[in-house]
């Protein structure tokens with residue numbers, strides 16, 4: 001199958017899973033913004049918890065979660081395969097002197113390491129919000145009602161250590177997507193001399209907006225809630 | 226008027242692909258700055274021979290920037306750093322300064338094994354070309370030049386892609402050891418012209434398959450290749466290669 005046994009095919013897997021994850025992040029960021037309105041409206045999380053409840057009781061949210069897990073695993077496994085193959089292709093002899101050209105983005109050469117930070121952040125995030133919330137519910141005795149996502153956010157972001165870890169995580173994601181977005185379009189062949197600057201610009205603005213939405217929620221919950 | 230400068234050349238010695246390899250140093254005295262880099266190495270080898278030492282082995286042929294044989298990794302940049310991109314044979318000593326230590330290394334990539342010192346085996350590129358970098362044309366009377374009309378922009382773009390000389394600097398610069406800039410330029414030079422369209426799908430599949438088989442890496446769009454290409458090939462070619470490849474595979 002060309003998707004798995006050609007270099008371009010493997011890149012297509014990376015880009016399609018990557019872009020799908022970006023779409024999910026967009027949804028997630030929009031959902032979080034609801035919680036900001038709750039903080040400023042002093043509603044005690046009424047609206048945000050309504051979203052949690054709606055997602056928690058729907059079968060399609062479960063299917064979505066499973067699909068997301070598949071996407072993340074595929075993206076990660078192929079990231080690993082590509083990185084190992086590339087190391088082998090480079091060979092064992094290293095250059096004594098290297099000079100990175102100005103137009104080569106630092107993040108483009110360190111996507112795997114940045115991705116690892118993203119995975120670690122993801123593990124913490126799943127522990128904070130999925131294990132403590134959903135799994136606790138499935139097993140019976142949650143410390144806080146599972147649909148009270150708002151309370152979970154107050155508890156987590158109220159802790160300065162978690163706040164800082166989450167900010168580092170967002171920064172890593174920003175770097176990853178800053179390169180990832182135009183790179184995905186390039187991989188899918190939707191690029192050229194004119195579109196190169198456009199995709200880079202669109203990618204940077206889009207990434208920055210999404211990440212700022214996440215950062216805003218974390219900060220608002222730390223300082224105001 | 227040429228100015229003379231003195232500097233140290235730190236060059237790579239390696240006896241074949243299995244050897245560990247090491248650096249050796251040679252001080253060069255009073256070299257005119259309008260000497261080309263390869264002429265400077267000729268002078269160095271002359272001196273080494275006179276001292277009874279083994280000369281330094283490097284590739285070269287045309288010495289006018291068109292054959293793609295010269296291939297030195299100089300101070301961390303393939304072909305050395307120039308303003309607009311040039312081959313090693315078109316690099317001049319005026320780019321360097323009095324007292325510099327100039328480090329000269331071979332292209333380092335698993336697909337380009339070292340033959341000796343800084344001469345590497347780039348026949349992998351020939352194998353990729355043989356897999357599809359041609360048009361199948363029956364010999365006989367050449368047809369009228371304007372029987373097939375081609376827009377000027379397409380002809381220019383195809384010509385720009387065809388200026389790739391197959392030097393391998395793109396592979397040498399790439400942290401993934403990927404040959405995508407070379408392969409995409411060669412696929413593009415045909416894909417852009419009606420004569421090349423006939424076999425376009427077969428060509429792109431075969432050339433990419435050969436590239437993968439020979440152990441080149443997967444492109445992650447770092448753009449190091451286009452930054453060092455002496456012929457200024459663009460990664461727009463890589464997007465075109467991806468497009469051609471996906472089209473061909475989806476049509477199967």
Ligand code: HEM
Nearest residue numbers: 014015018019021022079111112115116180183184187445
């Ligand atoms: C929410 C999480 C993530 C999103 C939204 C995301 C998104 C993307 C996108 C859009 C690309 C570009 C695909 C392409 O160039 O064709 C990409 C590439 C890549 N990602 Fe991720 N990614 C995520 C997580 C990860 C993780 C966890 C890793 C693993 C350690 C990782 C490693 C890589 C690598 C190595 C590349 C290849 C670089 C390249 O081809 O340009 N990513 N990612």
Ligand code: SF4
Nearest residue numbers: 389390392393395454
């Ligand atoms: S694309 Fe540029 S760097 Fe690569 S082989 Fe062709 S001329 Fe050399």
Ligand code: FES
Nearest residue numbers: 288292293295314
């Ligand atoms: S020797 Fe021919 S391009 Fe440099």
